[in-house]
Amino acid sequence: MTVKAMNSKEVTKKVFNKEGLFILDVRNEGDFQDWKIEGENFDYLNIPYFELLDGVEEILEKLPSDKELLVVCAKEGSSIMVAEMISEQGLEVSYLEGGMKAWSEHLEPVKIGDLRDGGEIYQFVRIGKGCLSYMVVSNGEAAIIDSTRMTSTYLNFAQEIGATITHVFDTHLHADHISGGRVIAAHTGATYWLPPKDATEVTFEYSPLEGGNTVTIGNTAIDIHALYSPGHTIGSTSFVVDSSYLLSGDILFIDSIGRPDLAGMAEDWVADLRESLYLRYRELSEDLIVLPAHFMIIDELNEDGSVSEKLGTLFAENHGLNIEDESEFRKLVTENLPPQPNAYQEIRETNMGKITPDEEKQREMEIGPNRCAVR
Numbered sequence: 107m108t109v110k111a112m113n114s115k116e117v118t119k120k121v122f123n124k125e126g127l128f129i130l131d132v133r134n135e136g137d138f139q140d141w142k143i144e145g146e147n148f149d150y151l152n153i154p155y156f157e158l159l160d161g162v163e164e165i166l167e168k169l170p171s172d173k174e175l176l177v178v179c180a181k182e183g184s185s186i187m188v189a190e191m192i193s194e195q196g197l198e199v200s201y202l203e204g205g206m207k208a209w210s211e212h213l214e215p216v217k218i219g220d221l222r223d224g225g226e227i228y229q230f231v232r233i234g235k236g237c238l239s240y241m242v243v244s245n246g247e248a249a250i251i252d253s254t255r256m257t258s259t260y261l262n263f264a265q266e267i268g269a270t271i272t273h274v275f276d277t278h279l280h281a282d283h284i285s286g287g288r289v290i291a292a293h294t295g296a297t298y299w300l301p302p303k304d305a306t307e308v309t310f311e312y313s314p315l316e317g318g319n320t321v322t323i324g325n326t327a328i329d330i331h332a333l334y335s336p337g338h339t340i341g342s343t344s345f346v347v348d349s350s351y352l353l354s355g356d357i358l359f360i361d362s363i364g365r366p367d368l369a370g371m372a373e374d375w376v377a378d379l380r381e382s383l384y385l386r387y388r389e390l391s392e393d394l395i396v397l398p399a400h401f402m403i404i405d406e407l408n409e410d411g412s413v414s415e416k417l418g419t420l421f422a423e424n425h426g427l428n429i430e431d432e433s434e435f436r437k438l439v440t441e442n443l444p445p446q447p448n449a450y451q452e453i454r455e456t457n458m459g460k461i462t463p464d465e466e467k468q469r470e471m472e473i474g475p476n477r478c479a480v481r
Contacts, residue, residue, distance in 0.1 A: 127145060330345045
């Protein structure tokens with residue numbers, strides 16, 4: 107039988123559609139336990155590649171006959187070899203094209219909704235990393251918020267819909283992924299905005315994004331209002347778009363809240379985090395649709411694969427927004443935190459412009475799951 111390649115977009119559609127898939131992951135056990143492809147109806151078997159060098163006969167009875175079979179490894183090569191051995195045993199099998207490296211970089215655009223005076227807002231779901239970025243479009247102009255380093259995806263999408271990118275924003279100085287904001291701005295001539303309190307060590311020019319800033323996209327009244335909301339970083343800034351959407355950055359997620367320790371300032375920033383979530387956000391309309399910069403678990407995806415929820419619903423259901431005791435809140439966000447993101451300090455320095463790693467190094471720096479949340 108022929109071994110087929112399955113690309114990351116095809117796997118993403120299976121995640122969104124809640125389809126069944128059986129994944130044979132041939133990476134080392136530690137890598138698999140730390141980070142894997144997740145889907146609501148996915149089943150898994152983790153057998154390191156080196157245990158299959160002499161053949162796959164011993165695992166055949168563990169492989170399903172009623173689900174599609176996908177072999178996954180880090181970069182593709184090992185999964186092709188294992189898939190070929192399985193195919194020789196008469197089973198239909200695919201391998202993940204580009205491996206987990208490609209999975210980490212795939213961006214899937216999802217339309218969130220229409221804007222009041224014409225225009226749209228799109229969410230780009232980085233399904234393998236949990237990153238979420240956005241494009242706001244109006245009258246042929248576009249703004250991008252919290253872009254990843256896969257800049258060609260945004261540039262190509264804007265071209266496809268006939269939009270010119272005029273503004274690029276980062277809600278804060280990211281520590282878990284490398285921003286593509288400066289690259290997109292340089293390529294398009296767009297204005298690059300960054301909160302100045304996060305930019306004290308940057309080596310490049312930017313436009314200071316501060317509370318009270320209003321940036322209009324296109325000729326319609328689609329204003330992006332900056333709301334200073336420190337806590338994840340000292341400069342973290344949220345945006346209210348079209349009086350309908352709250353882009354919360356890494357302050358508030360659907361099932362969790364942001365962690366304050368990625369710049370080594372957890373104790374100092376806990377009070378800011380609580381004030382942003384419990385006071386500043388409480389002043390906003392509960393009808394706002396929250397669009398965060400990350401998701402933590404696959405359960406946070408909506409039916410169409412997007413990640414969003416009404417602010418009022420989060421006030422009612424998100425545990426991190428319902429801790430009355432301040433000492434308990436402080437304990438939650440400073441103790442028993444998940445491991446810090448891979449190479450987070452190098453990522454911060456890259457986003458400051460202090461270092462310029464090559465593309466392969468940037469891939470290595472970002473490998474692994476999203477770890478920006480406290481749950």
